[in-house]
Structure formats: C-alpha cells, structure tokens
Amino acid sequence: MYDYNLCPQYDILCIDLKSFFASVSCRLKGLDPETTKLAVVGDTKSMGSVVLAATPELKKLGIKTGSRLFEIPARSDIFIINPSMKIYLDYSMRITEIALKYVAPEDFHQYSIDEFFMDVTHSYHLFAASPRELARKIKTEIYEETLIECAVGIGDNLLLSKVALDIEAKHMPDGIAEWRYENVVEKMWHIKPLSKFWGINKKSEKKLNQRGIFNIGDLANYPHAYLKRDFGIIGVDWHLHANGIDFSKISEKHKVHSPSIAKSQILMRDYKFSETYVVLFEHVDEVTHRMRLMHQLAKTIQFSVGTKDGHIYRKQFTIKEGTNSEDVIMKRLWQELKKIADPYALYRTISVTLTNFIPDSQKQVSLFQDVDKMLKEEALMKTIDALKVKYGQLSVMRAISCTEASTLKLREGLIAGHKR
DNA sequence: TCTGGGGTCCTAGGACCC
DNA sequence: TCTGGGGTCCTAGGACCC
Incomplete structure (x- = not known):
C-alpha cells in the first residue's frame, strides 16, 4: 500500500469549458447553449463529416462527438454549424486571461483548447477561503465575461483533479467536484468500465479485463509487479493512478519533450x-x-x-x-x-x-x-x-x-x- | 464499424562510437 | 578472435489524449 503522507499535496483545479465549440457557436447566434440543439461539424456540406461538438440537448438525442453528420435527424430545431476556429481560440484566450488573474503563469497549464489546470496551492488564500470557493469564483467570472459554462475538478494532484472533473464535476448541478486522497476508495475504485478512466483506452481495458481487472479498485489492488512486467512504465503509472497518486507537476508540463x-x-x-x-x-x-x-x-x-x-x-x-x-x-x-x-x-x-x-x-x-x-x-x-x-x-x-x-x-x- | 485531425509518449531493436 | 558495457541516434510500431 502507498503512504499518502509521502505524496504531494497540492490544490489543483482542472477546468473544462462545457461543450465548448457548440456553446460558443450558440452564443454567436444569440442562442442559449443550455436549451438549443446545435452541432458543430467538420464540414456541413459533407454528410460523412464528424461532429466536433454538440450541445447537451442534442446529446440527449444520442448525438455525440464523433457521430456522423448523416446520423443527425433533419429537423428544423437542430442547428448544424461549421467550426469558427479563430473565434474559439479567441474565447479560449480570453478565458485563459481570467485564469491568470489567480495564478502565476508557471502554475497554469493549458491542456487543450477547452481544458486547463491551475495550481492554486499558494494563491487561493489571496482570493477565497478555500479552493472550492475560488473554483466557484472563477467559474462565475468566466460565465459573466463570456457566457460560457465550465466544470471544475479539484484534487490533491493533477490526476485527481482531472478524474474528479471527468467522473463527477461534469454531472453535478454546480459543476464542481473535489477529490482528495481520503476519497480515493469511495470515489474512484468503483469506476467501471476501465476506459472511463484517464489514460486507459478500450484496447488496454480489454487486456486488463483478461487479467480479471474490471474496475479501478481491482487495478489498485492488483500486484504492481505484474503490471510492470506486462505493461512497463505504463503499468506502473496505472497502479499509482488507480490509487490516486500522481507525482507530475504543472511546472514540468511546460516543457514539451518532442513537439x-x-x-x-x-x-x-x-x-x-x-x-x-x-x-x-x-x-x-x-x-x-x-x-x-x-x-x-x-x-x-x-x-x-x-x-x-x-x-x-x-x-x-x-x-x-x-x-x-x-x-x-x-x-x-x-x-x-x-x-x-x-x-x-x-x-x-x-x-x-x-x-x-x-x-x-x-x-x-x-x-x-x-x-x-x-x-x-x-x-x-x-x-x-x-x-x-x-x-x-x-x-x-x-x-x-x-x-x-x-x-x-x-x-x-x-x-x-x-x-x- | 467507421470518412476526423492534431499531438505526445513509450518500447524494442539496430547502428555506431568510446 | 572473442567478450562486454554504456551512451546516443535512428527507425518501426503502438497507445492514448482532446
């Protein structure tokens, strides 16, 4: 077993802009992303084109990222839109500027156009009583400035914040979830299938299933020597991750090793x-x-x-x-x-x-x-x-x-x- | 099963040098 | 002639993320 006292204890926020491309495209047309059915597709003229983003209301009809244009029913209340990458980038940059009011640049990491991490360990107390309160504050400010909703995962390290976001925050009414080391067993171990977990895809899921590993708890309790033998460094990472442990630091994320x-x-x-x-x-x-x-x-x-x-x-x-x-x-x-x-x-x-x-x-x-x-x-x-x-x-x-x-x-x- | 596109990282084996 | 270790670079192939 691992000793969490020896693990880094930060306050990391992982923020995801909700249905980002679809939400921005709604706002550009003066529509409300919460009630509108809208899809952004690669090219509206090509029926085989993939859906890059869909609003929650459209997702309820079974359309998700990766669906094909021809799968979207032809209905007058469904909007199908070409992407406006420049404008998405512009929104993303404006939101980044908001985040940078609360952390130093070295404590900020842009993970993708619609997702970023902030290490607020040393700065949250300047703005709020707790990391959660700061998360609420940032979330509100992003909405007021851009009319874009976001979800926030909070954790002791990057992995916990990311998994809290993916598994819980996105489904909470207030869009916030906080996972600490002491919540690992209760929050993480029942996660199933394995491919819902960051870093494990279908292929690896299948290989792990063959070893009798079906949820994250199984993975956390599987002898790590076997994982190392069969999967190398990645197997070791899985074992640590399944126990909620991640030693990576935001400041190290800035160096890209092989662009x-x-x-x-x-x-x-x-x-x-x-x-x-x-x-x-x-x-x-x-x-x-x-x-x-x-x-x-x-x-x-x-x-x-x-x-x-x-x-x-x-x-x-x-x-x-x-x-x-x-x-x-x-x-x-x-x-x-x-x-x-x-x-x-x-x-x-x-x-x-x-x-x-x-x-x-x-x-x-x-x-x-x-x-x-x-x-x-x-x-x-x-x-x-x-x-x-x-x-x-x-x-x-x-x-x-x-x-x-x-x-x-x-x-x-x-x-x-x-x-x- | 399939008509997305851009990006990072890992492993293993071979060549070459000291 | 055979043996061996360590380091770096290159290539092929695979996995996963948004």
Missing part, C-alpha cells in the same frame, strides 16, 4: 497510388509552412499512406542538417514511399509529420550549395508564407492542386488571393 507538426487526412474516395503524390505534396506544403512560421527546421520526417483495407505503409527518415524546404522533403519522401508502397493498391488515408526540430538560425550552408539559388528560393518561400498568413492557405497553391486529386477546396471568385 511535432502533423497533417493527416482520410480521403473522400479511393486514390490511386500516383494520385497520392498531389495530396502528400499539399500536406508537405502545409506542415513546412507552419514550421517556418515557428522558425524551426525539421530533422525527422514521418509519413504514411493507408489502403482501404487498412494496410499502412509508413516510414520515417532523418535529414541531419534539418530542413524547411517542401521540395527537399517531398523529393525524398516520394523516393522512399515508392520503395515500400503497393503501386496498384487504392488508398484512403495520408499523413505527414515533422519532428525533431532545431531553430532555423542554425541552418548550415554547405560549401557546394549554390548560395544565390538558395537565397532566391528562401525569398520565394517567405513571400508565399506571408501571402498565406495574410490571405489564407488557399491564396497560393501549386499547379498540381488544380488536378482532380487535390483535396484543397477551391474558392469561387478567388484566384491567387485576388478577388475578382
């Missing part, structure tokens, strides 16, 4: 191998563009194409000096892919990821490179990047994107960024 930039896509129809070239090039263009805005060079490039029957051809390669050139990457990528992929198969998925970054100030020029040519290419890339930032991704595109294989959406009346 990456990815673009992946499920294609709308079967693609012949030769056609994947166009889409891969578009993906490479986009990820390199994003990377250049971050002033980075990638050393490692990972890519994959998947066939309709689920076979994935994937590979990664490393360029020692690092690069931000789409031509360099695409040339090598295609060369490698031709070696491994089936030229006669039909493809449905594509992905390109850049990782292993170094700052672009470290760019090395080889003695044999044509410096003039290189500078010209760089100037061109910069111009194109600036155009894309100003006029959007579609303002500049390759000639191959005018082929039928392209997945970029051509906008009517817009040619090379100029309105007619």
Whole structure:
C-alpha cells in the first residue's frame, strides 16, 4: 500500500469549458447553449463529416462527438454549424486571461483548447477561503465575461483533479467536484468500465479485463509487479493512478519533450497510388509552412499512406542538417514511399509529420550549395508564407492542386488571393 | 464499424562510437 | 578472435489524449 503522507499535496483545479465549440457557436447566434440543439461539424456540406461538438440537448438525442453528420435527424430545431476556429481560440484566450488573474503563469497549464489546470496551492488564500470557493469564483467570472459554462475538478494532484472533473464535476448541478486522497476508495475504485478512466483506452481495458481487472479498485489492488512486467512504465503509472497518486507537476508540463507538426487526412474516395503524390505534396506544403512560421527546421520526417483495407505503409527518415524546404522533403519522401508502397493498391488515408526540430538560425550552408539559388528560393518561400498568413492557405497553391486529386477546396471568385 | 485531425509518449531493436 | 558495457541516434510500431 502507498503512504499518502509521502505524496504531494497540492490544490489543483482542472477546468473544462462545457461543450465548448457548440456553446460558443450558440452564443454567436444569440442562442442559449443550455436549451438549443446545435452541432458543430467538420464540414456541413459533407454528410460523412464528424461532429466536433454538440450541445447537451442534442446529446440527449444520442448525438455525440464523433457521430456522423448523416446520423443527425433533419429537423428544423437542430442547428448544424461549421467550426469558427479563430473565434474559439479567441474565447479560449480570453478565458485563459481570467485564469491568470489567480495564478502565476508557471502554475497554469493549458491542456487543450477547452481544458486547463491551475495550481492554486499558494494563491487561493489571496482570493477565497478555500479552493472550492475560488473554483466557484472563477467559474462565475468566466460565465459573466463570456457566457460560457465550465466544470471544475479539484484534487490533491493533477490526476485527481482531472478524474474528479471527468467522473463527477461534469454531472453535478454546480459543476464542481473535489477529490482528495481520503476519497480515493469511495470515489474512484468503483469506476467501471476501465476506459472511463484517464489514460486507459478500450484496447488496454480489454487486456486488463483478461487479467480479471474490471474496475479501478481491482487495478489498485492488483500486484504492481505484474503490471510492470506486462505493461512497463505504463503499468506502473496505472497502479499509482488507480490509487490516486500522481507525482507530475504543472511546472514540468511546460516543457514539451518532442513537439511535432502533423497533417493527416482520410480521403473522400479511393486514390490511386500516383494520385497520392498531389495530396502528400499539399500536406508537405502545409506542415513546412507552419514550421517556418515557428522558425524551426525539421530533422525527422514521418509519413504514411493507408489502403482501404487498412494496410499502412509508413516510414520515417532523418535529414541531419534539418530542413524547411517542401521540395527537399517531398523529393525524398516520394523516393522512399515508392520503395515500400503497393503501386496498384487504392488508398484512403495520408499523413505527414515533422519532428525533431532545431531553430532555423542554425541552418548550415554547405560549401557546394549554390548560395544565390538558395537565397532566391528562401525569398520565394517567405513571400508565399506571408501571402498565406495574410490571405489564407488557399491564396497560393501549386499547379498540381488544380488536378482532380487535390483535396484543397477551391474558392469561387478567388484566384491567387485576388478577388475578382 | 467507421470518412476526423492534431499531438505526445513509450518500447524494442539496430547502428555506431568510446 | 572473442567478450562486454554504456551512451546516443535512428527507425518501426503502438497507445492514448482532446
């Protein structure tokens, strides 16, 4: 058994913005997220598009995140909306600013666009009598400023706050739940199925079930040596988590160990191998563009194409000096892919990821490179990047994107960024 | 079963160097 | 010629999160 006296005892808040995309989209239309049936979908024009967010009233009809557009009944009281990412980001940033009135930046961690952690151990007493009272205060302030509801989990560590949020706070009338070490047995051990618990998905759930582990209590009481043997570090973490223990600190969450930039896509129809070239090039263009805005060079490039029957051809390669050139990457990528992929198969998925970054100030020029040519290419890339930032991704595109294989959406009346 | 997309981390094996 | 340890980097594959 573990001794909780030796475990860190913080006051952590984990805050989740309720049905965030759907709520913001309601507010933009002057609708009340609590009573409106609204779904935000990837693309309202495509029936197979997935639901990114749904209001609680729509969820009651069985529609949830991940549902398909065609599953939503055609009814006049249901709104179906395209996402407005810029506006969601703006809301998210305004809410972050509110949170930062109550903690120092190093005690704040943005987990995702609609979820964040705050370590209020040292600051709550400046604003409230208890962490719970501060949670109420922040919750109210977020609502007053943005008309967005949120739920708050409070715990002795990050894991407890997160699980309190997911399992309890989201279902409480006041949207707040507080779990401390002494509540672990009563609040956590009955959780079932295992995949409801943070860090355990269906696949692992199945493997654990095979060992007779069905709820979190079973996991907490299972000999941890066996978990370690069979699942490695993750197994050890599960055992600690099932006992409510988590040693991570918010201040450590700030360092991202291996950042990456990815673009992946499920294609709308079967693609012949030769056609994947166009889409891969578009993906490479986009990820390199994003990377250049971050002033980075990638050393490692990972890519994959998947066939309709689920076979994935994937590979990664490393360029020692690092690069931000789409031509360099695409040339090598295609060369490698031709070696491994089936030229006669039909493809449905594509992905390109850049990782292993170094700052672009470290760019090395080889003695044999044509410096003039290189500078010209760089100037061109910069111009194109600036155009894309100003006029959007579609303002500049390759000639191959005018082929039928392209997945970029051509906008009517817009040619090379100029309105007619 | 399936037509989402972006991101992080872990493991294991191999190559290479000291 | 055989043996061995430790460290770093690379690649392939897998899992999970929002």
